[in-house]
Amino acid sequence: MKRCAWLLAALLSLHGCSELLFYPERGLPFTPANARLDYRDEYLQAADGTRLHAWWLPAKEGVEVKGTVLHLHGNGGNLSSHLGGTWWLPEHGYQVLMLDYRGYGLSQGSPSLPAVYQDIEAAFAWLEQAPQVQGAPLFVLGQSLGGALAIRFLVEQPRRRERLSALILDGVPASYREVARHALGSNWLTWPLRVPLSWLVPDDDSAIHAMERLEDLPLLIFHSVDDALVPLSNGERLYQAAPPPRVFQPTRGGHVQTFEDPDWRQVMLQFMRDPRGFAGLRHLAELPDSEKRP
8 A cells, every 4th residue: 555645635635535545557667578477468358348457477387287366466556566476476386367457557447446346357257267277276366455355356246255265365454544544644744634534535345344254265364564554453353353264474574575585475385285274374483494495
């Protein structure tokens, strides 16, 4: 989630608009080709006709396909700024569909709620028809706002939820309004108005209001103890509200920078191998020895 410089200007001009949750950037200054990754552009269509852009990252050639990951990124930038969340999965046998919501990157339209849920549905519909996805486990990785959107979408769409093997969350806000209040309170200019201004941020779709209805879906929640944008308490609240089976995994590092560290990549891989049996690493001291990484 972006800091409050943009938020203040928006809050002063809008009241209760879901557009406040989104901070898109047009264009794609960086593609997987720049990182020497195999990929292709995919174009999806939402129910209202909006044309959406996505990247498909196939499993590395010669590596057995173990499953597919739908990546839902956070509220800022576009696909180019969120490749760090999933670039590493294809070499381990996981195919990835990275979606840009409406208004982001090369996708048409402007982001808002509930329209963005149509974009997530379009991604599921594409995956449902893709031959290379059939017969293998399907996962959703939701980072920051993308995780909050995933929770609300999956609660309202049980058919899509039933298709999933597990949901993985990373740095997800429990409450949009509380995160806005935290951001406003971190700046001297907005600190005195942090409470009244935060009430302009819509909160009905916040993840915490839907979490208890996310039934019978294995869940792994990553959240950094160092996260200055979405405090650790957000991940803890989501874990407490979620029905089992679920695992809470504290990490280190900046907001949604989890997978810069190979150790956390290994934790996610272990979880995807056995989502219902994975117990997690309860303490940071239990991190795998770097010299023992496969």
